[in-house]
Amino acid sequence: MAATIQLSRDTHVYIAPAGSTAVYWKIPVLDGYSFSQSTATTEVTLNEMQDASGNSNRGRAMFTNALEPAEWSFSTYARPVFDTAAQTAVEEVLWAFFLGAKTWDATNKEWDQDSNTNVVVNARGTTAGSTLVLDANDSDRTELGTFDLYFVLGGCAPGADESAYSEAAGQTIYKVAGCVVNTAGVDFDIDGITTINWSGFGATVSQVDASSAIDFNTNSTGTLGRVGVNATNNFLRNRIASLTIQPDADVDQVFGEAGDLDQDGDSSADFLASYNLILTGGSINLENNITFLTPEELCRVNTPIGHVTGTRNITGSFTCYLNDDNTGTDNRSARFFKDLSTATGTTRNKFNLKFTVGGITAASDVGLAFEFPSAHIDIPTHQIEDVISLETSFHALPSTITNADELKITYKGVAP
Numbered sequence: 001m002a003a004t005i006q007l008s009r010d011t012h013v014y015i016a017p018a019g020s021t022a023v024y025w026k027i028p029v030l031d032g033y034s035f036s037q038s039t040a041t042t043e044v045t046l047n048e049m050q051d052a053s054g055n056s057n058r059g060r061a062m063f064t065n066a067l068e069p070a071e072w073s074f075s076t077y078a079r080p081v082f083d084t085a086a087q088t089a090v091e092e093v094l095w096a097f098f099l100g101a102k103t104w105d106a107t108n109k110e111w112d113q114d115s116n117t118n119v120v121v122n123a124r125g126t127t128a129g130s131t132l133v134l135d136a137n138d139s140d141r142t143e144l145g146t147f148d149l150y151f152v153l154g155g156c157a158p159g160a161d162e163s164a165y166s167e168a169a170g171q172t173i174y175k176v177a178g179c180v181v182n183t184a185g186v187d188f189d190i191d192g193i194t195t196i197n198w199s200g201f202g203a204t205v206s207q208v209d210a211s212s213a214i215d216f217n218t219n220s221t222g223t224l225g226r227v228g229v230n231a232t233n234n235f236l237r238n239r240i241a242s243l244t245i246q247p248d249a250d251v252d253q254v255f256g257e258a259g260d261l262d263q264d265g266d267s268s269a270d271f272l273a274s275y276n277l278i279l280t281g282g283s284i285n286l287e288n289n290i291t292f293l294t295p296e297e298l299c300r301v302n303t304p305i306g307h308v309t310g311t312r313n314i315t316g317s318f319t320c321y322l323n324d325d326n327t328g329t330d331n332r333s334a335r336f337f338k339d340l341s342t343a344t345g346t347t348r349n350k351f352n353l354k355f356t357v358g359g360i361t362a363a364s365d366v367g368l369a370f371e372f373p374s375a376h377i378d379i380p381t382h383q384i385e386d387v388i389s390l391e392t393s394f395h396a397l398p399s400t401i402t403n404a405d406e407l408k409i410t411y412k413g414v415a416p
Helices: 092-098 333-342
Strands: 011-016 034-036 039-045 060-067 069-076 080-082 085-088 101-105 110-112 122-123 131-133 147-154 172-187 193-200 204-206 241-247 275-277 279-287 289-295 306-309 313-319 351-358 367-377 381-383 390-394 410-411
Touching: 011 351, 069 172, 085 092, 085 131, 085 410, 092 131, 092 172, 110 122, 241 275, 241 279, 275 333, 333 390
Parallel strands: none
Antiparallel strands: 011 147, 034 069, 039 060, 069 193, 080 085, 101 110, 122 131, 131 410, 147 172, 172 193, 172 204, 172 279, 241 351, 279 313, 289 306, 313 390, 351 367, 367 390, 367 410, 381 390
16 A cells, blocks of 8 residues: 555544543644654763773663653634534533533533533523533532544545544544643634634543544534534634623622722722723633643653643733723723722722623624633733734632632524
8 A cells, every 4th residue: 555645734633532432523623733742751871081091981871761741732713503402612522621521411411520410511502592601610620521632634635434534544543542621722813713722731642553443423423513513604703802891899899979880998989880992802811730740660661640730720811992082981991091000909800801702692693702700900001003002911810719700601603
């Protein structure tokens, strides 16, 4: 058989719960994906003075101690879809594992964890006008659910059959076992399509045996989102995006005379009830800060034995033009900067931020929303360009330091 040269643009990517061969999610990825695994080595060198003949040993030896955790990354478009009487998204499986789910219950269309059920899905709508809501409320775990990631090189080459991928059929299949999602990032490029950048770790990278064939088509039964893979009505344009900012009215904050918020307890209002900022760009970055553990024993090449989570860290930024209607009472960006910069008695502010791309209310809407109910916002900085802009950073925080309610993700799709 002639040698097969594989091209990156012929690659298909699939996800299965760790150790499972019964169910696969198909994940359309963008150009620029990667996966790799390096080794940890020790070098032993000789460095001695000369002997009576002027000779000196200058050799060295190398030892392989362990395999480092595998690393993988790729980007996907955000693609909501209404599939089989259920609101979902093509990339829902990635969010589920990022937020701590371990197993998929196809019968009840929910993500489970140990004895807990529906640990990720806060609400899954069953009508065209409803939504899918994901949250982080049960993600405070020392260990997240794992999955196997398959990169099928040659998966969409001419003549390739998704129900019988194998080396004999011209595909090279790599399996990254024991994967976790470490980071997810969303960039709101004003002229782009909403894209999510994913990265994470795995235990090992292996090539599927040449004698093995995998049916990624039939074994997708029971998953959600598959009908959205080939749909054309579920792409989201960043230009159709909005941001709402509302100071949180809790026990630490009181309303001023005009219904505005006073955070430092004096007689004047620190913040308006809401702000209307029109975006020119922005980004959201979510991290699990995962560390893989690998033993190192003599006379053995060790592999990673598992992972532990670190602090969940959700940050982001947004930019907008400096805008003011000169009345001093508007809720544009200039007033927002003024209120934040003069609230010197407030050391911990709290705002509800909601980024919405597309729409999530009407039955015909297709959209995605990220909501951060208790965000701390830094004072905006000025960007001096042809048009003066403001750039503002934020930190999504839980309502209390021991809670896990800093994030809510809402998808709204329609049938293909």
